[in-house]
Amino acid sequence: MKVLLINGSPHEKGCTYTALQAMVNTFQDEKVQADVFWIENKPLYSCIDCGKCSQLSRCVFQDRVNEFLAIAGDYDGFIFASPVHYAGATGALTAFMGRAFFADLHSGKNRFYLKPVAAVVSARRAGTTAAIDQINKYFLWGHMPVISSRYWNMVHGQTPEQVLADVEGIRNLKMLAKNMVWFLRCKEAGKQAGVELPDYNR
Template sequence: MQKVLLVCASPRKKSNTMQVLEECAKEIEQNGLEAEIISLRNMNIDSCHACLKCAKIKKCKIDDGLNEIIEKIRKSDGFIVGSPVYFGTARGSIMAALQRIGMVSRATDKFLSWKVGGPIAVARRGGHTATIQEMLMFFFINDMIVPGSTYWNMVFGWAPGEVEEDEEGLETIRRFGNNVASLIKKIKD
């Protein structure tokens, strides 16, 4: 079965970012694909050391749990990341993870090439577009396919559950999930 892996960068237990990714995952599943969400909440993701050992050992030399996520990405057809915006940009943990995932892909079998996906940003007021742009660079430099939606993949909310009030934002995310699933099915046909 075709699958999309979604990664949540929020450190909060009751996270708006997780709630938004769950909406996206529901849409993907309604299109007949499997969706799995992984949280970085209890992980301490280190930055890439640029040691290039991944080219020889076919995984990252840093043992902090990211290699297990990399294997899941390798086996998936799609990859979506969601980050809260606390200080105007994506959380450091997701950017560290993306840089290492990209390095392993580029140094080994280029497993990210032609995967479908994209970024999602969740914030109280601002920083959404900067966060999306920052994460989007990962998708483009790794030869991935990023479908559009009805607006930018952003949802407004601060307090737990507040994202439910941003119906336009949630509809944008649902449409994005639908477009990811539809594109994967077309590519695989």
């Protein structure tokens, strides 16, 4: 089993990375491979609705979105994480997700279909739940079961050290990772028992 954690921060190893790393450690303890994919801090186009993805099976813009799509199909679950900017996810992450989900839909690759997913946000103080709601909408549109913890998936702090000091936040993210592992194991057990994916044509 493999989980891909997408770091939507402009800082490769800042607060958002620190939150994700706590989950990576938990996944590894549970014998699940966990990799972090940083979207980087270069400009990212938003979707221009050109329709080329239906022909190319990827986005027309050659950047981190296509690098992500090239490996996404190999993963069983996803975590999308963002710092909070003006009570929302970063513009870069929303541009990234918009193009990734749109290109996947129109390419027919089904890289995300019924794969578990969760949103994680990092903030100095406020705007966290609004950002989580924003990110979750991509998953609900994309046929993805959303995994929860016992509270909202967030950490607080202005530095990585302050994030690590958010004991409750880190604990909730570790619980989130364990819940995703449990779901993945249930899904695999169902597959082994002959439980098929939904047939929407009947």
